[in-house]
Amino acid sequence: MSTGAHMDLEAEPGGVPAAAPPPPADVGNVRKDLFLAYKTLGVVFGGLVTSPLYVFSTMHMSSPTEADFLGIYSIMFWTLTLIGVVKYAGIALNADDHGEGGTFAMYSLLCRHANMGILPSKRVYSAEEQLLHNQSKTTKTPSNLGKFFERSLTARRVLLFMSILGMCMLIGDGVLTPAISVLSAIQGLRAPFPAVTQPVVAFLSAAILIGLFLVQKYGTSKVSFLFSPIMAAWTFTTPMVGIYSIFRYYPGIFKATSPHYIVHFFLKNKKEGWQMLGATVLAITGAEAMFADLGHFSKKAIQIAFLSSVYPSLILTYAGQTACLINHLKDTDQENIGKVFDDAFYKFIPRPVYWPMFVIATLAAIVASQSLISATFSVIKQSVVLDYFPRVKVVHTSDENEGEVYSPETNYILMVLCVGVILGFGGGQAIGNAFGK
Template identity: 75%
Template sequence: MDFCNGNSGGGEKKHQKGNVLRDFILAYKTLGIVFGGLVTSPLYVYPSMNLESPKEEDYLGIYSIMFWTLTLIGVVKYVCIALNADDHGEGGTFALYSLLCRHTNIGILPAKGVNFEEDRSLSNHSLITEKPSKLGKMLERSMTARRLLLFIAMLGMCMLIGDGILTPAISVLSAVDGLRGPFPSVSKSTVEALSAAILIILFLLQKFGTSRVSFLFSPIMASWTFTTPIIGIYSIFRYYPGIFKSLSPYYIVHFFLRNGRKGWQLLAGTVLCITGAEAMFADLGHFNKRSIQMAFIFSIYPSLVLTYAGQTAYLIKNLDEHSDGFYKFVPGPVYWPMFIIATLAAIVASQSLISATFSVIKQSVVMDYFPRVKVVHTSQNKEGEVYSPETNYVLMILCVAVILVFGDGKDIGNAFGVVVILVMFITTILLSLVMIIIWRTPLVFAGLYFFSFSILEGAYVSAVFTKFLEGGWLPFAVSIILASVMFGWYYGREKKIEFEMTNKITLESLAVFLSRPEIRRVPGLCFFYSNIQDGLTPILGHYIKNMRSLHKVTIFTTFRYLMVARVAPDERILIRKLGLDGVYGCTIQYGYADSLNPEGDDFVTQVVNSLRTHIEKNSDLQSPPSVKDEVSQLEEANSVGVVHVRGKTRFHTGKETSWFDRILLGFYEFLHSNCRSALPAMGIPLQQRMEIGMLYTA
C-alpha cells in the first residue's frame, strides 16, 4: 500500500551503509548536486567586496578569515555536527523543526491532525527519551516560545527559497562576465541579457526533469573542482609562495585592528565563501551522510582552500584587480576552457538550488503550510526529483528581474550574503535546541557550540545588515511576502479546523441522522473527505440534511501529514470501523518527504484492499456469515460506482468580526480561491468528484 518509491531516501542510505566504494562513487555524484553554490563561490567573493586601496596585509587577513570560516562553519559545524541531526535521512531547518516537534509537544498547527502521543508509537520515529528535558517542558508550556519557534522555521524556509532566486542570478552573471576580459567592448547590459537568456532556457527545461541531463552534472563540477585548485597552486608558486602563513589567526586580528569599522563591513563579502553549506545539509535526503562528508573533506574543502589561496596570491601582486578576482588569476592559455567550465558550473549550481526550491515548496504544500500548487514527479526512480510549474515560472521571473534590476554583482552579493548567513544562524539556533532536548548534550558543550557559532555568525549578520539599502533588502522583501502567504494560509486553515472541531458531528449524532425515515442509504461507495479525526466534519450534517441520503458504504477519509520525513508502508493506510453499518474511518498518513501521488482507481483499490483486510483480520469479533456479508457489501458498492465528496467552505464575516480576522480571512479566501484543489492533485477523475458548499462563521 505504498504510494511512493520504497527504495528512495532513507532506505537507500541504510543499504549503502558500510560500503566505502559505493560511498566514494556517491560522493563523486554529490559534486553535481549538493555543492553547487559552494564550489562556484570563487567567481563572486572578491568582486562582491568593496575594497579601496587594499594592501598585502589586507589580502592576507581576508584569506585568513575565509579559511577559518570554511573550516569552522563548513567542516566543524556542518560536516561534523549538523549532518548527524538528520530526521530519518532528511536534513535542513525543516528537519530540525520536525525533530523538535516529535520529541516535545510544541506543534501548534491543529490543521495537521497530529496526535502527539499517538505519533510516538509510529515505528519510523526516533527513540523518544522517557523524561522530557527542562527546556522541552518550558517550550511546551509557553505558547509564545512555540510560535516563535514556528516563525523561525518558516523564516528558514523562506530564506532558502530566496537562495533559489539569488544563486542562479549571481552564479550565471559572474560566470558570463568573463566575456568582458578578452572583449572589453562587450557592454554590461550585453552580459546581463546573455545571463538572463541562459536562465530562461534553464527554467524552460525544468519540466523535463534533471534526470535527462544529470549525468553531465558530476563531470562538469568535477572538472571545475579539480582544475581551479591546480590554477590556484600555479598562482601560489608564481606570485606568493608564502600565502599559507596567513592561516595564523594573527592576520585576522591585525586586519581588524588596521581597518576597524571598514574591516567589519567587509565581512558582508567574505561570508559568500561559505555559500552552499546549508544546501549541503538540506540535500542530505538525496545522499547519505558519509558520501557528503567524503565529498566535502576530500574534494570541496581542499579545492576551495587552494583556489582562494591562488586568487589571493595573485591579488597580492596585483592589488587593484579584485573587481575580477577570478578570471584575472586564470592564465591566458587556459582562459577560454575555464570560461566554458565556469559557465557550465554556474548553470549546474543554479539547477541545484532550483531543484532544492521545488523540494521546499513540495514539503510546505504537503504539510499544509503553503497554498496548494502543482507538484510533478519527474522521475520514477528518484522521489526527491520534483517540478512545480507555478514555482518555476515565478522563480524565472524573479531571477531575470534580479539580473536586470540589480545588474551590479555587488548588489546581488549583498542580498545573497543576507540569505546565506541568516539561514545558517537559524540552523545554529535549532541545532542547539536539538542538542539539549534530544541528544541530551551536556550544557557546557551545547553552550560552547551555541555561543561560539552565535558570535561568529552574529558578526557576519551584523555586517550584512549594513548592506541593507544596497541590495540586502531584497531577500527580506521576498521572505516577508512568502511568510505572509504562509501565515495567511496557516491562519485560515487553523480557523477552519477550530470551527469544525466546535461544530463537529459525533457518531451518536450520525446514528440519529441515519435512523430518520426520510434518510436513505443509496448504492455505491463514497469517500467523504475531512480535516478532522476526532469526530466528523460539519459538512456531513449539511450534506445529509440537503441530500437526504448517504451511500451504503461511506469511508470518511483524512489525509494526515506527520512531522516525520517518511511513514512506513504498513502504517500508511489506517482503517477503523465506526460502529455503524457500512461506515468506516480511513486515515492516510504522509511525512513531509513522502510522495503524495495516489492516482484515481489505484488509490481506491488500495483503500478498498486495506478495508477488506481489516474486516477479515477482525473476523474473530464477528460471525463468519457477518464477515462475508460485510465484504460482499463492500465489493458490491465498489462495483456500483465511486464518488469522492469534499467540502468547499467559505468564511462569512459579519459586523461582529474583528478587523484582524476580516483582513487575514479575506487574504486566506483569496489564496484558497486561486490555489489548486486537493482532489485533482490526487488524480481523481472529474466525473467522480462532488463538492458541497457551506459557509463557516468567522
C-alpha cells in the same frame, strides 16, 4: 591422475561449477556512496564551489595592503572550516528527518519528539516510524527546555517563525545565487571583447537561466548526470590554477591560516573591516544546500564529496586568488589600488588557459544554480507536508529516491525572480552587495 592444476571449485549436480558468490554488501554500499558523491557535485555543491567567481569581485577597500589580503583569506579559510566542515558535514547532516534535510526537517523532528508544533502535521508515517515515535514518547522524559516549549504558545510561535524565516532565506539564496554566478561567469567576455556591454552580459545570463529552469521537470537524477562531469572538471581545474598562482606569486600564503591575521585585519580596518565581512562570508554561499538537499542523496555521499573534493578545492582556489591579488598590488598605482578587486577571478586565470577556463566557468555557473533550485524544491515539499505553505503541486521525479521532487509553480516563480534580479541589478557586484552586505 591429475591432468591440470587443481581448481578449488564447488560443483553443482551435473559437474557445472557453482556461480561465484556475490560481493559483500559493504562493497556494494561503498560503490553506491562513491557514485552518489560524484553525482552530488552537480546538484548539491554547485553554488558553494563556484563562489570564487564573485567573492573577491564584490569586495571594496580604499587602500588594501598585503596584510589585508592575508586577513581576508584567513576569514574565508576559517569560515569554510567552521561552517562547512564542523557545522554541516559534522553536525547538521546527522539531524535528518528520515533522510530529509533542511530547516523544516529539524522543525519536524522537534514537533514529533516534543509537543512543539502549532498545527498538526499532515505527513503520513509508516508503521515502523509510528512505533518508534510512540516508544520515544513513553520511554523518554522531556527536558526542561522541552517542557518550556510545550507550556508556552509564544515560544512555539517564535520557533515556527524562525523556521519559516530560515526557509525564506534559503529561497532568497535560490534566487540570488544563480543570478550572481552566471553574471560573474559571462562577465569574462568583457575583457577580451570591450564592445560587449553590461546589458548584453545581463541578457545572455538571463537566457541561460531560462534554459536551466526549463529542464527541471526532467528530474534531479537526469540533470545531475549531465552536470556532475562539468563540476568535476571545475573542482579539478580551479585548484590547479590556484596551486600555480601560489608557487608563482606567494608561496607563503598558508601562513594566513593563523587566526591572528583575522584579529589584525579588524583592528587595522575597524569599520571598513566589518563592512568587508559581508563580502568575505559569501565564500560559504550555497553551503546550506548540503543539508537542504539531503533528501536527494545520502549523508555519507555528501560528506565524502565535500571533505575529499569541494573543501580542498575551495581552500586552494582562494589561496591562489589571494596570492595573485597580492602580486597585483605591486603593479597597481596608488590612485587605482582600490580597483584591484575588479574582475578578480579572470585576473587569476593565466592567459594560455583563459578561454578553456571561461567555458568551464560558464558551464559551472549554470550548474551552480541547480543546488539551490533543488534545495528550494525540498523545503517547499516539507513545508507543504507540515501545512505551513500553500498547497502547490509536488511531483516525485524518481522511483528510487523519495526526496527527489519537482514543483512546477515554484520552478517558474524562481525563474521569473532570477531573470528579474539579473535585468534589474545588471551587474554581479550590485547583486553581491544585496546578497552579503
